[in-house]
Every structure is written in structure tokens, then in C-alpha cells.
């Protein structure tokens with residue numbers, strides 16, 4: 001998908017299996033929203049093929065729309081209508097909607113039912129947008145940064161709702177900048193970089209493939225790690241990290257090397273790598289590679 005000379009989505013290939021949650025991750029401008037817009041039928045692709053529930057998102061738009069739930073990053077509603085009016089209007093478009101009052105209560109919108117959309121805070125607008133996406137009992141939901149701007153409670157409610165969607169067999173394609181959100185919610189993760197797929201896998205596959213463990217050591221700065229069997233990276237002055245399948249013998253070897261270097265070790269911390277570690281390494285290394 002191109003905007004003039006900019007190629008926003010470049011040869012991305014992915015499938016969202018039915019009843020699963022796929023999280024699209026990537027830096028600002030990586031192409032996540034553009035990809036969603038192609039799938040939603042809001043923009044034509046310049047090449048390639050997109051099928052949504054077996055249909056063409058542009059040619060079969062009218063047939064497809066009632067089966068989709070779409071939460072945009074912004075816009076898409078009448079700013080002068082009240083939260084309650086907007087949700088009931090969207091419910092009226094569906095043959096078999098969810099009860100709008102149930103969603104109003106679940107998403108903590110009761111207090112704002114009579115508030116005009118433009119007077120809602122950013123997080124309240126997000127909650128209403130999520131309710132709009134879900135009210136028509138969609139088979140497939142597109143959520144563009146669903147919890148951006150939400151407070152902690154609303155974020156947890158949203159996570160619960162997304163888990164319930166999966167239980168009900170609804171498919172979810174979401175974008176997020178919150179790696180813990182992806183790790184908690186997603187069955188599958190696709191990391192995009194500059195319009196392309198940089199890595200795919202389940203959160204467990206992505207973290208395992210990149211090395212299960214992470215050892216962080218604080219010591220004197222400037223140590224050079226040529227003579228040790230593990231890659232010791234000085235991430236900031238005096239802060240070292242070692243990644244890999246690190247058992248006790250490996251940790252002992254690394255610490256022995258620190259001691260042999262004459263370094264004063266002031267802290268050692270070992271933990272499992274998170275999706276955030278993997279993501280940052282991938283974006284930093286500028287190294288593309290699909291896990292599967």
C-alpha cells in the first residue's frame with residue numbers, strides 16, 4: 001500500500017485464524033494502521049490480495065460491514081451526539097445487537113451517557129469506540145490501539161472483553177504499542193518494521209527463539225567481552241546484559257569472567273526475556289527474521 005512515493009505496507013503476508021487474537025506491533029509509521037485500513041476496505045491496496053471472512057473488503061463492502069467490528073484510532077462518530085445516542089444508533093444498524101446498556105455498564109460509561117462525544121476525555125472516547133466496535137456482535141474485530149489513553153481499570157476491562165471475544169469464537173486483529181498487552185492477549189504476534197514483517201510467532205515462540213533468559217550485571221564500565229563464550233553487551237555505561245539459554249553453569253562462567261576481568265560487580269539480576277526485550281532487540285538490531 002502506497003501513499004505517493006511512500007510504501008506503507010510492503011509485501012506483508014499474514015492470516016488471522018478464526019477465534020484467535022493477532023497483535024500487530026511496530027514503531028510509529030511501521031504501517032500497522034495502513035494494513036488495517038486495507039483489511040477494513042477503507043483504502044485500496046496497490047498490489048497483493050486481501051480476503052476478510054472470505055470476501056473482498058472493497059468489492060464486498062456492504063456484505064462484509066455488518067460482520068465486522070471496527071475501532072478506529074479517532075473519528076468515525078458524530079461529535080455533537082451523546083455517548084448513549086451514538087451507541088444506540090450503532091446498535092440500531094445491527095439485526096441482533098448486544099444490549100447497549102450492558103456495554104455502557106461494562107465500560108464504565110453510565111456517568112457519561114448524556115455527555116456529547118466531543119466533551120468526553122480521550123480515554124472515555126476510546127471506551128465508547130470499543131463499545132461501538134462490539135455492539136453489532138461482529139465475527140471479526142479490528143482494534144487500532146484499543147487501550148491507548150485508557151486508565152488502568154478500563155484497560156483491564158478491555159482485556160477481559162477481548163478474552164471473552166476469543167472464547168465466543170470472534171477473531172481479533174489489534175495494533176498496540178504496549179508489549180505487555182500483546183504478551184497477555186495475543187495468540188499470535190506480528191512485528192512490523194518499515195512496512196514489512198520483521199518477525200512472527202506466538203509470544204512464547206518469540207521470547208524462546210530469542211533466548212529464554214536474560215542476565216543483567218552491573219559492574220565497572222568499559223569491559224571488553226572477547227574472551228567469554230557468551231555475548232556480553234554493555235547496554236549503558238556499567239550495565240551489561242547477557243542473553244541465551246543460561247543455566248547455572250553458564251551464569252557461573254559469565255560471573256567468573258567478570259571476576260577475572262578485575263571488575264567490581266555490584267548487582268546481578270536474572271530474568272526471563274519479555275516480548276518487550278525481543279521487540280527492542282529486533283528494532284535496534286535492524287535484523288529481519290521470521291520465527292516461523
Ligand SMILES: Nc1ncnc2c1ncn2[C@@H]1O[C@H](COP(=O)(O)OP(=O)(O)OP(=O)(O)O)[C@@H](O)[C@H]1O
Nearest residue numbers: 003006007008026027028029030031032033034035
Ligand atoms: N494519509 C497519508 N498520506 C501520506 N502518508 C501517510 C498517510 N498515512 C500514513 N502515511 C505514512 O505511511 C506510513 C505508515 O503509516 P501508518 O499510519 O500505517 O503507521 P502505523 O504503524 O499505524 O503508525 P502509528 O503507530 O504511529 O499509528 C508512514 O510513513 C506514514 O507517514
